Amino acid sequence: MKRFIVLAAAVGALSISPAVASAQVTHGEDSKKVDLHISKVLVVGTTTLKEGDYKVQCKNIDGTHFLVVTTAEDGTEVARTPCTPEQVAGKIPITDFRSVPGTDGNPHLSAVRIKGETEAHRIVNP
Numbered sequence: 001m002k003r004f005i006v007l008a009a010a011v012g013a014l015s016i017s018p019a020v021a022s023a024q025v026t027h028g029e030d031s032k033k034v035d036l037h038i039s040k041v042l043v044v045g046t047t048t049l050k051e052g053d054y055k056v057q058c059k060n061i062d063g064t065h066f067l068v069v070t071t072a073e074d075g076t077e078v079a080r081t082p083c084t085p086e087q088v089a090g091k092i093p094i095t096d097f098r099s100v101p102g103t104d105g106n107p108h109l110s111a112v113r114i115k116g117e118t119e120a121h122r123i124v125n126p
Contacts, residue, residue, distance in 0.1 A: 031058040031114050031121070034095050035072065042099065043108040044069055045081025045123065056097075056112055058083055058121045067112060067121055082124040083112075092117050 036054045043049070044067070053072035058065060069079040095115040099107035112121045 030060060031117060033057040033070075034112075034114055036069070036097060041106050043102055043104070043106050044079040045109075047079035047081075048106065049079060054078070058085075058112070058114075065121070067109075067123060083121040084124060085119040086111075086122045088113070088118060088120050090118065091115075092120070 033055045034057070036056045038049055038051050038054065041048055041050060047069075049069065055070045055072055055075070057068050057070075059068050060066075065083050065085060066080050067083040068077060070077050092113045092115055094113075096113050097109060098111040098113070100110045102108040108123075110123050112123075114121070
């Protein structure tokens with residue numbers, strides 16, 4: 001009987017492990033890259049991006065979090081700005097990009113929320 005209980009406990013622990021292992025990346029690591037299509041200019045930090053297709057990723061560089069934007073074609077970095085991870089309730093169901101109107105009349109990226117993560121990446125606007 002004791003063997004059965006130990007075996008059942010071991011099987012139960014193993015069945016939980018994949019769920020824990022598949023949990024989203026902690027913010028000590030880089031987030032996954034996500035696509036961003038811009039249909040009108042968008043300011044990211046101090047960089048104004050033109051219309052086009054980009055990739056966005058939050059990276060931990062020397063202990064500081066940055067939102068890095070690269071071109072979709074060749075991966076050339078076009079913008080890098082500090083970001084702050086912000087815990088959200090549960091996993092984010094859909095990737096979205098949030099912006100606020102800037103004093104220059106252009107939208108300024110304010111946050112990126114990546115599907116499957118539990119943290120939003122809030123932009124530290126200058």
